[in-house]
Amino acid sequence: MTQPDVDSAPAPEILLHADADAVAEALAARLLARLAEIQGEGRVPQLCLTGGRIATKAYGRLAEEGRSSAVDWGRVELWWGDERFVPAGDDDRNAEPVLELLRPLGLAAERVHVMPAADAGTDLDDAADAYARELGGTRFDVCLLGLGPDGHVASLFPEHPSSHAEGRVIAVRNSPKPPPDRISLTLEVVNASAEVWFLVSGEDKAAATALALQGAGPVQVPGAGAHGQHRTLWLLDRAAASELPPDLAQHGRF
Numbered sequence: 001m002t003q004p005d006v007d008s009a010p011a012p013e014i015l016l017h018a019d020a021d022a023v024a025e026a027l028a029a030r031l032l033a034r035l036a037e038i039q040g041e042g043r044v045p046q047l048c049l050t051g052g053r054i055a056t057k058a059y060g061r062l063a064e065e066g067r068s069s070a071v072d073w074g075r076v077e078l079w080w081g082d083e084r085f086v087p088a089g090d091d092d093r094n095a096e097p098v099l100e101l102l103r104p105l106g107l108a109a110e111r112v113h114v115m116p117a118a119d120a121g122t123d124l125d126d127a128a129d130a131y132a133r134e135l136g137g138t139r140f141d142v143c144l145l146g147l148g149p150d151g152h153v154a155s156l157f158p159e160h161p162s163s164h165a166e167g168r169v170i171a172v173r174n175s176p177k178p179p180p181d182r183i184s185l186t187l188e189v190v191n192a193s194a195e196v197w198f199l200v201s202g203e204d205k206a207a208a209t210a211l212a213l214q215g216a217g218p219v220q221v222p223g224a225g226a227h228g229q230h231r232t233l234w235l236l237d238r239a240a241a242s243e244l245p246p247d248l249a250q251h252g253r254f
């Protein structure tokens, strides 16, 4: 199947929800349905996870509802969009708390692709390269993204070398959001995903959301540059959508 160019990627779809809990609930329901659908086609879903508070809330819902769903959790491949380069077990890590939440689902260890931790014996550049090798040419069926108040996605920060770095997986230094050392997928990898789903909640995200959805440049607002090949969904709560112009907001559904 040929993939459309990013330039011809479909327009983002905005889905409005009352609050963060409603965004988390909607994400969990939508993800369970999509994963089951992909497995129904005889494929192993490739799912890329994001860190962040709203995503963590959504994973909690997923863990609650996922056990009684049609999804075969032993046949789901999990990846991460970014990770903080700190020792395993550090409170700052993105992956471990998520895996703890998802433990009841019985994921297959060999299908869980965590980015290396800082105590794994390699430096930051080698760790990013190792993840690039592990990832190979994988294209995600669904790539989840949070959005920072400054417009960052994964660990691609505005007006920072990370927002215009080349390659598929990069080492990020001097991140404006602590901790400073990180590993991140680039937009090249994110944008090869069939579907990209943003999860955004809170008033502090309203300005970045409005900029991203109104064609800001990806160096100034990395979130503006992230698109799925077939679908880009923005799951927003009222507060995050509060600065959208009326013509955009009215396309959203409550």
Ligand SMILES: O=C(O)[C@H](O)[C@@H](O)[C@H](O)[C@H](O)COP(=O)(O)O
Residues within 6 Å of the ligand: 050, 051, 052, 053, 054, 055, 082, 083, 084, 094, 145, 146, 147, 148, 149, 152, 153, 154, 155, 177
């Ligand atoms: O490692 C990170 O810091 C995250 O991956 C980051 O990209 C996050 O997704 C956004 O900052 C949104 O996070 P919140 O939902 O907590 O605001």
